[in-house]
Amino acid sequence: MKWTNEMILSLTLEVIRQPRIIDVDLMSTECSLGGYAQLVCVVLANGKPNISIDFSSTAGQTTQPIGAEESMLGGDRGDWRQLTESYSLRIYRSELDTERPMLHRLTINIRGAQREHHGAYRCRVTNAAGQAQYVGEIRVRSEPQLTIHPVQSTYFLGRRPLIISCLVSGYPLAVANPAAVEIESKVAPEWAVNHETTTLKGWDPK
Known part of the structure; x- marks a missing residue:
């Protein structure tokens, strides 16, 4: 076997x-x-x-x-x-x-x-x-929302530049128009726009 x-x-x-x-x-x-x-x-x-x-x-x-x-x-x-x-x-x-x-x-x-x-x-x-x-x-x-900084209304510049930041949120993103910004009803002689920040240069409020 x-x-x-x-x-x-x-x-x-x-x-x-x-x-x-x-x-x-x-x-x-x-x-x-x-x-x-x-x-x-x-x-x-x-x-x-x-x-x-x-x-x-x-x-x-x-x-x-x-x-x-x-x-x-x-x-x-x-x-x-x-x-x-x-x-x-x-x-x-x-x-x-x-x-x-x-x-x-x-x-x-x-x-x-x-x-x-x-x-x-x-x-x-x-x-x-x-x-x-x-x-x-x-x-x-969504509709655009606009926020401006700073929010105060009175400044003592002394020939120093005033920087205003305009923040826009929403989609599609809207474009902020810096020409709409007025300070004490006077128009600044020179604008320098950089994206969301607007700078008023060389303006004496006197």
Whole structure:
């Protein structure tokens, strides 16, 4: 009688790929003040990816185009903070799709959008193979608001320049008209305009 011994081993190998963010057009939108806005971060990843959303009110204030990764739109610059839910803002994570297990979605719904929702939104995803990020934005259309500094009405210049800062907020951004500024009903002989700051030079109020 001949005896034979057999041993069967099985090995399950999972290849973890570096995550990718796709359908990036869903990461930017516009809405009116008090309206509804939605951003969707669509990710292809395995290996239990971690997906998060950060917000910055200043990172979008740049000449770079929308939607590029890393450096564009201040990808690593600005006052970034982790986005948290509130009464008007909800964050939803998609359930695992057994037919497409590598597809993940993180959705942001904003109802009653306010000025503070206007800004850049950065989706970041990491897994054991690496990370990816994409910066989109929500633009909230609103009427311009004008703030002038300083607010006092009486000055003793003594031939020193008076600097008036005119801050305009809103989207689309309105342009301030420095010619509308008057001081004690006298017009300064020389104007030097620098973006939001107007300087009255060499004017003696006497």
